[in-house]
Amino acid sequence: MDRGLARVLFVDLSRHRFWLEERPELFRDRLGGTGVGIELLHERCPKGVEPLAPENPIVFAVGPLTALFPLASKTVALFKSPHTGNLGESHCGGRSALAIRLAGYGAIVIQGRSELPVYLVITEAGVAFRDARALWGLSSSFTVGRIIREREGGAGLRTILRIGRAGENLVTYANVVAESYRHFGRLGLGAVLGSKNLKAVVIAGRGRIPVANRANYNRLYKELFDKAVGSELLKKYHDLGTPQNVRPLNAIGALPVRNLAAGRYVGEPPFTGEFLAERYLGRRLACAGCPVACIHLAALREPYPAEPYFYKTTFVSYDYEPIYSLGTMLGGEDPEGYLKLMDVVEHLGLDAMSCGVVLAWVTEAFQRGLVGERETGGLLPRWGHYPVYIEMVRRIAERQGEFYDLLAQGVDRAAQRYGGEEFALAFGGNEMAGYHTGPGAYLTLLSGARHSHLDSAGYSCDQQDLRAGRKRAPEELARTLFSEEARRQVLASLVICFFARGLYDLPTCGRCLSALGEPWDEEALLALGEDILRRKYEFKVREGFSLPALRIPKRISEIPTPLGPLTEGELRRGLAELERLLSPSQG
Amino acid sequence: MPGRLSVVDVERCVDCLLCAFACSRRFGEGGVARSAIAVRSVGGMERGFVVVVCRACSDPPCAAACPVGAIRKAGVGVRVDLEKCIGCGMCVQACPIGAVFWDEERGKPVICVHCGLCASFCPHGVLAFQEVAGG
Ligand code: SF4
Ligand code: SF4
Ligand code: SF4
Ligand code: SF4
Numbered sequence: 001m002d003r004g005l006a007r008v009l010f011v012d013l014s015r016h017r018f019w020l021e022e023r024p025e026l027f028r029d030r031l032g033g034t035g036v037g038i039e040l041l042h043e044r045c046p047k048g049v050e051p052l053a054p055e056n057p058i059v060f061a062v063g064p065l066t067a068l069f070p071l072a073s074k075t076v077a078l079f080k081s082p083h084t085g086n087l088g089e090s091h092c093g094g095r096s097a098l099a100i101r102l103a104g105y106g107a108i109v110i111q112g113r114s115e116l117p118v119y120l121v122i123t124e125a126g127v128a129f130r131d132a133r134a135l136w137g138l139s140s141s142f143t144v145g146r147i148i149r150e151r152e153g154g155a156g157l158r159t160i161l162r163i164g165r166a167g168e169n170l171v172t173y174a175n176v177v178a179e180s181y182r183h184f185g186r187l188g189l190g191a192v193l194g195s196k197n198l199k200a201v202v203i204a205g206r207g208r209i210p211v212a213n214r215a216n217y218n219r220l221y222k223e224l225f226d227k228a229v230g231s232e233l234l235k236k237y238h239d240l241g242t243p244q245n246v247r248p249l250n251a252i253g254a255l256p257v258r259n260l261a262a263g264r265y266v267g268e269p270p271f272t273g274e275f276l277a278e279r280y281l282g283r284r285l286a287c288a289g290c291p292v293a294c295i296h297l298a299a300l301r302e303p304y305p306a307e308p309y310f311y312k313t314t315f316v317s318y319d320y321e322p323i324y325s326l327g328t329m330l331g332g333e334d335p336e337g338y339l340k341l342m343d344v345v346e347h348l349g350l351d352a353m354s355c356g357v358v359l360a361w362v363t364e365a366f367q368r369g370l371v372g373e374r375e376t377g378g379l380l381p382r383w384g385h386y387p388v389y390i391e392m393v394r395r396i397a398e399r400q401g402e403f404y405d406l407l408a409q410g411v412d413r414a415a416q417r418y419g420g421e422e423f424a425l426a427f428g429g430n431e432m433a434g435y436h437t438g439p440g441a442y443l444t445l446l447s448g449a450r451h452s453h454l455d456s457a458g459y460s461c462d463q464q465d466l467r468a469g470r471k472r473a474p475e476e477l478a479r480t481l482f483s484e485e486a487r488r489q490v491l492a493s494l495v496i497c498f499f500a501r502g503l504y505d506l507p508t509c510g511r512c513l514s515a516l517g518e519p520w521d522e523e524a525l526l527a528l529g530e531d532i533l534r535r536k537y538e539f540k541v542r543e544g545f546s547l548p549a550l551r552i553p554k555r556i557s558e559i560p561t562p563l564g565p566l567t568e569g570e571l572r573r574g575l576a577e578l579e580r581l582l583s584p585s586q587g
Numbered sequence: 588m589p590g591r592l593s594v595v596d597v598e599r600c601v602d603c604l605l606c607a608f609a610c611s612r613r614f615g616e617g618g619v620a621r622s623a624i625a626v627r628s629v630g631g632m633e634r635g636f637v638v639v640v641c642r643a644c645s646d647p648p649c650a651a652a653c654p655v656g657a658i659r660k661a662g663v664g665v666r667v668d669l670e671k672c673i674g675c676g677m678c679v680q681a682c683p684i685g686a687v688f689w690d691e692e693r694g695k696p697v698i699c700v701h702c703g704l705c706a707s708f709c710p711h712g713v714l715a716f717q718e719v720a721g722g
Contacts, residue, residue: 067608181632181633208620214615285632286603287603289604293710
């Protein structure tokens, strides 16, 4: 193995010190990424620690395939989440993974709290601590990136990870932005950076990675590259991107609209991938190392109000999930309104998904009279009315007054205070993703280690079942989800983008590792995946998580899914089976 | 038949860097340490990119600048004689488009040899490798 991968860089922000540890066994046994990261988290995160305390570590980890194979483009971040109070895990591409690996590290662990705001510059030579006082409080995460880019110059492959106002103000679903349009989106990594007085992390590297078997490596690279560019995958995610899902989900009634008052728009939804591409698509981008280029930027042309024939063009990235959360969940009818809201959310550095679900809850709670103008500070939220939503997210990012301060902690906290839990759409404390497809989707959100639709992709099981005209027993569904989540632990350890899951089956992962001189077979990889998953569950339980204690909002059983109405009973049965599979004695 | 690498449609570039990785794979290694091609954004990702790679000058300034004659003109582009090269970096200064890259480990320049490998890994039709009659 490349020896650089086994190097773990530790940064202590309290004392402005850093040191290296060589951990070859750790990387040999757990590959990298999430497999290594969860072990470092168990080691470094004190039990019961307050997530915004200096002791909570941030672990960034890459893997053995990073910078070597196509679509091995992601960095995994692990931390204790200020949003859910247990495992925080988030994945991000851009140039982050390649920069870390080419700087000569397999993982970076950041602890402590700097007395003054700083940003870090990490290179082969180590860590520089730079004064960030002038960057603290800037209204836009984009500006922060621009200033640092100018100031740091520097050769090699570089990433700039930074937070916006939301992270500074410890909004529990603040994100970290990379390369302007990529994110560590969910579970509040941005707030953890904010709590450490850490405005940004710049990582630059230009090392080379030796390969054990060059001929095999080159051949395998070509094979995977050809498969990727020849596949449906590339076409689907390149042409329209993830928003191509809007139409089919609407057609089957699985698209949450107006806080899931409905599962579809009557007629064509206003934000289809096709429409956005035709009207607004301005540019596509890829993460470094990825041929797909799934990132789509809309070019929004707006006139200056006072000057005729003067326009500014803003680029806004759009994806299925934010279209759901800031578009359909808010009953939007106007694509430009949605794009403007998305732009503000990006600049403030908020997780677009949680943010949209919070606004949807507010709108319904306001309609039902649970909250009034006194709480909202005179704002009148109503479906699809974007100027009010834009003002609300600004107040959330600033945590203005008691109401917005609570909204800044997610929909669970808000509903505990004001009521409306039956339509507060969070699972395990994390706001839901945009798939009202059936029991699979909700079992994933409830049981997944990150409470993310990507954990075990139950929405995809549901759609398969719908096509096949069958419905599985909850226990069978639970077993399918468990093995899918275990398999994804391997990808997240290597670290491969989940969009390439069809390309990298376990035997292929084994072949890639062999070309690098690391013999792993399918069976060993699968066993590792299951073990990683159980280690995560162990961490969650250690921090107070309990599957049986999860709240299931009534709203999801009130609107039938394409597979029929849901019952809480069937979800509880699935959860019981998952609890059995996740318990350590099964390992 | 010798060929020439050219940048045919930079507007389609998505910053995937597969070209730079392909170039380093010539040496059977990962990363971009010895790549002779680079992609830079022009004032923010959303405004597009430039691909920096040797344009095969007919009268190459890099060769003229080399004090020891280590760079000679080839059929297409130039070749560096690494034995002769003393690592002074004059060629880096001389190339008007910044296409002489630097191998930090060896302290020697890296210049595109117009082999075309990167073009076959550019998924979006930005690069093309065109045969040159006669060489
Ligand atoms: S390296 Fe620069 S100066 Fe030399 S031939 Fe190429 S483009 Fe011309
Ligand atoms: S670095 Fe080498 S090739 Fe370049 S000018 Fe100096 S001696 Fe010539
Ligand atoms: S043509 Fe060959 S040497 Fe030149 S940049 Fe492409 S891969 Fe590198
Ligand atoms: S491979 Fe093509 S699209 Fe990708 S960065 Fe290079 S030139 Fe741009």
